[in-house]
Amino acid sequence: MTTLSISRRSSSLNAFFTKMSPSVTILPPNTYSYYSTKSFSNPKPRKHNLNFKPAGQLTIGDLNENVLKAKYAVRGKIPTRAEELKRQLAEKPNSLPFDKIINANIGNPQQLQQQPLSFYRQVLSLLQYPTLLHAIETKPGSSAVYKKDAILRAKKILKDIGGSVGAYSESQGVYGIRRTVANFITERDGGEPAYPEDIFLTAGASAAVNYLLSILCKGEKTGVLIPIPQYPLYTATLALNNSHALPYFLDEMNGWSINPIEIENVIKKAVQDNIKPDVLVVINPGNPTGAVLSKEAIVSILEIAAKYGIVVIADEVYQENIFDGMKFHSVKGVLRRLQREIPGKFDNVQLASLHSTSKGVSGECGQRGGYMEIIGFTHEVRQVILKLASISLCPVVTGQALVDLMVSPPKRGEESFALDQAQRKTIHSQLSQRAELLWKTFNSLDGIECQKPNGAMYLFPKLNLPYRAIQEAQRLELSPDEFYCKELLEHTGICTVPGSGFGQVAGTYHLRTTFLAPGIEWIDSWKQFHIEFMEKYNS
């Protein structure tokens, strides 16, 4: 082996730490007292010494316990088994009782043939390759596929972002896009104003949840109220932050409604146990429940937030997924009206409202676009949120652009309007029809019952499993709902997520399914499976 260049070093780590600018010092001063006593001014060649005993690899026990504790069932055991079966089908197409996997475990519309909206994709392709704008302008023959409003929007966004989607933007997101979002919110909330300064663009809503809980959780003394059943991102992120989930139950028999008295009791109990209930999460429309909160329910949540000084995280990513006859009320809109109508009581309420390009009729999960609106926080707290965002530099810029498109789709009179409306209507009606069919199918069967879905992308039916099925599950060391989901997968290729991944009242069993998969044959095969499963374990 060869020689090394040895560096001279006369200063000490100790001096480094006592004098280094506080902007990078993490260790307290004087934690280290190591002094380099040797002078390296005449470095001598150093031989490599291979006489060491190699150390072992890391084991699980060497890792961060919080990460080990975190669970995320949406990509857990059943979906992992589905991936194995998918590979088996690719290698041996006729080796299973079905010919494809139906991924009903995750809200991923474009994996299941939902088409993207043309207007979005026209603009995004122009942003990726602005040379096209020139080609379109100079070669009339090539303009056929692009609509005028798409070209105009691309130019507007290119101007907002400074010319290229390849440059980092401001960490909070492109200002011009935040302005578009603020306009959207103002209109959505019947004129209650929103401001670009309150908007943070994020890589999907997951990134927003991650930021917020990282900042608000102080470890073992912090409690976060989450609905049960919940989207498991919340418990996973709480585990990562070593803070407490404070579950409040939704009432299945009343369409998964909330009970404010129970929420207050959970808060009081937490305080007694010396846990500070700092945050309350609402998911509206509900994931996995599909329920839509009434205005009155939102008022009661805001009363609790105001009374106890609890931050509200309103996960409103399914706000576009509302079925006919229902109305979405944003927490922000209700809060602003309360602030005006009942002066003084609600002024300190702190709210983060989340939205995403992944859901709605956009379904652009892979593009990682989203935003959060932050209101009621002090300037200092907002600066901390901004600092944390700055450490990951910026959300993907094309995802930011997609947020602009989502909140400001083509308007009446613009060239893309008719096609865009038609595409939206098709997606919306297919989703609600399939939700209805699946819901009716469940309720036509013995051993399964399901609340009527009012929004979102999921059904969360209750499984009334035969005693012998529960026994069989125990024998296999599975929870009963996991057993049902596994059997469903192995017999039909339909991949769902057991209710235990979301939380459920003890002794009850559920599963979550999306209604995104095209066609209705899979619903028939599920029905067939269910009847046979019940017969087998009831007899």
Add this chain to the structure above:
Amino acid sequence: MTTLSISRRSSSLNAFFTKMSPSVTILPPNTYSYYSTKSFSNPKPRKHNLNFKPAGQLTIGDLNENVLKAKYAVRGKIPTRAEELKRQLAEKPNSLPFDKIINANIGNPQQLQQQPLSFYRQVLSLLQYPTLLHAIETKPGSSAVYKKDAILRAKKILKDIGGSVGAYSESQGVYGIRRTVANFITERDGGEPAYPEDIFLTAGASAAVNYLLSILCKGEKTGVLIPIPQYPLYTATLALNNSHALPYFLDEMNGWSINPIEIENVIKKAVQDNIKPDVLVVINPGNPTGAVLSKEAIVSILEIAAKYGIVVIADEVYQENIFDGMKFHSVKGVLRRLQREIPGKFDNVQLASLHSTSKGVSGECGQRGGYMEIIGFTHEVRQVILKLASISLCPVVTGQALVDLMVSPPKRGEESFALDQAQRKTIHSQLSQRAELLWKTFNSLDGIECQKPNGAMYLFPKLNLPYRAIQEAQRLELSPDEFYCKELLEHTGICTVPGSGFGQVAGTYHLRTTFLAPGIEWIDSWKQFHIEFMEKYNS
């Protein structure tokens, strides 16, 4: 106000926690003993009670201390002031002694007019709007701007990702793209094989650092060796994870080389202090130093890793930014050769090697593409890494596609080859010429000296500041390097980052500047400023 629907609830939280599946339970069983004793089976309307005293807002003291501690100077005080000046210029164009801000604080090439490579953007635009593929095939007039190999590549990637960039991919990243990455690594490392199973696609290298340190840091008992000066993402992420930075100094006078003896001493001292040195970070080529590690230096790092069982994080995002006459050696390539040549000693070395689409000649920062290659870890540890990735679902799919393009650019004989080569050569030569000019300028001046850069995008010159300048800085409660950077900004519009943001030997002062800004006028204006600054404080 109106009535509320009150939910029935007869089960207890306690029962919930003792019986709920372990997959979502975070709290230990029986942490809560709350029992809901009321029966809500006949709910009565509840009046809103506004008789409460509103609680206050959160203060900084209510937030996670680890987040408060984290600092990220690249978007810190000086860049924040630059943003203010930028706004002032937009509002009052002639109110300052310069007409624009030169953002030399951050490696963001496309913000500074570096053009994206055409091949990348052709493919990405096709991925965003696959209808173009059809239009190109059916309308010959419109094919002018697209090259055949770009079309073929777009089709290959669309197949790999399952048809749409709008669908979530596997959390580890698209398999076909990971295969392309593995092929690239194999070729880069002279045939030492790489495997798609070892590749994780990430949203830039920042996301990879975040995953790895989240998993490997167990809090106060964990130490992570970082070079000083360092890229402040590392200290920031360590602060977020409440773990120790164990600084090892680079030797400025020897071209910022590493000293393995010092590294071992830091390790021994940490162990004495009951801190486990679990990870060692190398940044090669160096940020902010621009140094390139010799093969011998890498061998010495791997010896240390093997001997002490320390995970190596090799931040190799500047591997394409190598100036003429230098050679990049990957840590992975050197490790594989050691493993073959000296059997038994290096088999347990655990390495994560990071790359990004943000740097090199790609400069696609805003697209958030990157990968990490993970080798030497046990199956169980790899599963934990995958689980953490799954919680944020997947990296942006267009960023993944860009990784495919970066590691597999057009080849000789393909239609895009000539233009692609020309574009690369232009970017590369502009960068190295500007680096050289800036370096020579610094060394022609009194009071500033700079090591010759061999790679990356930065110079990290040393400021030998007059005593009176240091006094003036103290009077203003600034560190001396911060004072210099602030004066530079206010007089010329050039935005840099003080050395204190990266770490430096006590009593020395530096700054980091990129050499990305186009033109050379700004270098002249810096020279002028520096001469006047020195005159002012030397007189």
